[in-house]
Amino acid sequence: MSPLLEIEDLRVSFRTEDGVVGAVDGVSLSVDRDRTLGIVGESGSGKSVTGLTVMGLTRGRSTTISGSVRFDGRELTTASDAELRTVRGNDIAMIFQDPLSSLHPFYTVGRQLTEAVRAHRDVGQGEAHDRAVELMRLVGIPEPEQRMRAYPHEFSGGMRQRAMIAMALVNDPRLLIADEPTTALDVTVQAQILELIGELQKRLGMAVIIVTHDLGVVAEIADDVAVMYAGRIVEQAPKEGLFGAPRHPYTWGLLGSIPRLTAPRDEALVPIAGRPPSLIHPPSGCRFHPRCPYVRPHHTRIDPQLEPTGDPDHDVACLLPDPVRRALWAKLAAGATPQEARATEDEMMGPPTETETETQAGRP
């Protein structure tokens, strides 16, 4: 059986006054029933755009979309707006980062939920109301009957996100796309919301895509992980593979920049140097090369492709030879700094050439 959602070579670009922004550049992904996929990356990596494009929410006059998004065998990129509308909020639902700004401030939560029901089901107000209350109860909102009449600003942040989830699930979607669902919430509430999503996923048998910049969220809830950088997937693996044996220097950077409870207290967090690249003029060769501590001269010219690492379902787009990457990660995992690890690389591959020194001098 083919996967529930299959994205193939998706490209999304926006025409802006400054030039064409290639937000998503050749992304291929698939999500199966009962699975949770985490898409991780910095702001501007194209992770949110990927999620929105599945729903057709990036369509517009200045947007160019190519490639394919197949949901249960149906092609969505070429579907008409009317066709897409029957999928949105019905087969595929979405929740967003900030539940306060994502709910209409002038309408009661109940009205917004019943509206979602009636957008796809030919039912009366009473039936839609009952369904909405049922979902409010399911997501753990106390006294759902009364809360139906409240406005979004009368809810707490966590309850608002629960209401958003209730609204998304009201039509039994088969796929839920959660775009940074916990980013705007308090840390304590974050865990509850993640737990709720995980629980509902199991209970309802949905597929879930969770888009986040936070590897902690992924570790909590995802089965598979795709790491995005500058519009592309640079590493893709089952969660255990990604956290156990990450293969891409960018993933190492992400892992190095989260605090660990088990680490000594004076251990410094290692931020990834530099900034996310411009998507109007992306870097040549490997897009991560201007920020990569392990860059080699030819990396600025050759564009790496996503290739199998040998581990099951684990792909990476990196030009470093696999043995070198393994050695580097071993060093980093043992607590070495990127500079120290770099010495190992030079040992294995020979010292950098003159051209390489130039490249390094030009790095931020």
Next chain:
Amino acid sequence: MTRYVIRRLLWVVVLLFLVSALTFVIFFVLPSTDPAALRAGKTRDPEVINAIREQLGLNKPKIEQFWIYLKGIVLHFDFGHSYLNNLNVRDEILSRLPATISLSLGALVIWLFVGISVGIISAVRRRSLMDRAAMGTTLVMISAPVYWLGLVSLLLFSQGIGVIPIFPGSGSYTPLSEDPWKWFTSLILPWLVLSAAFAAIYARILRANMIETLSEDYIRTARAKGLSERRIVLGHALRSAITPIVTLAGLDLGVLLGGAILTETVFNIPGVGRLSYDAIIHGDLPTVQGTVLFGAFFIVILNLVVDIAYAYLDPRVRYT
């Protein structure tokens, strides 16, 4: 809410007192004519004028005159008599109010309808030919002075002098109670002229509001729910974007009810605006005072109405 309204109403009284005091002061600090001479008409006889001065109480100290005036308003709802023709100012204003209300409300309906429709379409079809044409037209409408637009419309369309004489001309106003059809036709041109600039301003404001609202997160949510574009625009976006329009409409209506001076003058409509225009020209203090107070009253009351309406339009607003 009730306490809020009571507090606001008390402020209305304070404000109206200040307005009348201010008009009084302005009138006497910058005296234009001798009211007694005005009342005497063609006579230049100093004795007659003195007698009138005595009769109108103009010899008394200014502060006492103001006190008598205020007492009249508070105790008898009496605004005094015109220096010009001795008519009762209150009755004069009330008799002219229907014309002003007809003009203002009719124009309000037109400009809200046109402004809101154009605003929505322009926002949804942003940068289209239609949008550009509409926004260009609104610029012209805003820039054209009402008296000029009024005269041009008379020259073009009024019976008697118009190139295409399809509407009754200046001075054709007929009260609604006399002849509804004549009332309607005589007001078509004034309505259009008065509403032109308002419609243009409202269209531009609503367009800007709609464009901003359409990029809000909750509009994205509405799309993600699978709602139709029509529902998204009219049900979700317009609901938020129209709130400032309601405020504006209330305030503008308040101003107009105090007298649409230019439009009433150009079309010779016997409304409150026309009355205050004549009173100002002739230095007729009681009438000026009366029309100013009425105008201020409408503005302050509609301000209050708008603020109360806001609590219903935006559930986040709560008054205490």
